[in-house]
């Protein structure tokens with residue numbers, strides 16, 4: 001399995017429009033973060049976790065030419081606005097893209113992208129999605145077993161996904177008790193760490209580090225970071241086995 005970080009940024013992206021802080025103006029390419037999303041490739045299949053607002057440039061930059069399925073974590077704008085860009089894949093693939101997620105995510109997607117789900121003169125030229133609600137049961141694609149896991153994002157119940165023994169948990173501020181055993185002893189945990197200050201719906205660095213200490217994964221990559229986080233400084237400060245992910249980073253596992 002190969003994982004590519006398409007984006008590792010918090011919702012505004014980094015640099016943030018109008019901001020002149022040291023991270024936003026930094027020339028270090030690792031301080032340039034598009035909206036959070038990963039590409040998971042296995043046995044010739046391309047899977048996306050979320051369709052970020054930056055999906056078009058993420059796919060161009062990383063040579064993504066087709067998408068076999070999308071796993072949605074939740075409906076917040078930074079995680080779904082790329083749905084509009086999926087129309088280009090439909091022109092070539094000619095079939096609806098299977099999309100996994102919970103009912104709440106799908107209700108919000110249907111509101112935001114109402115034109116996709118209504119009869120229109122433009123049928124065939126808009127994105128076509130096949131919405132497949134997850135129910136906690138694993139989804140299998142060849143040798144890859146994908147397990148949806150319930151995660152807390154403030155009061156919102158969202159989904160983390162486990163791909164064999166690798167988990168992607170973004171926009172989390174609490175791991176529910178029933179999910180915790182699924183996240184113990186992973187080969188790789190990709191976890192959100194928004195910033196240093198506490199936040200009501202996201203782990204800050206301290207909380208994310210405490211969670212890692214409890215779950216004891218072999219390797220950890222932090223993502224969904226905002227402009228308070230300078231890559232080189234934070235990457236030196238975090239304890240092993242944590243590292244900061246950056247846009248374009250790939251991991252073979």
Ligand SMILES: [Zn+2]
Nearest residue numbers: 011076078171
């Ligand atoms: Zn987010």
Ligand SMILES: [Zn+2]
Nearest residue numbers: 019021024227
């Ligand atoms: Zn800034």
Ligand SMILES: [Zn+2]
Nearest residue numbers: 074076153171
């Ligand atoms: Zn969110």
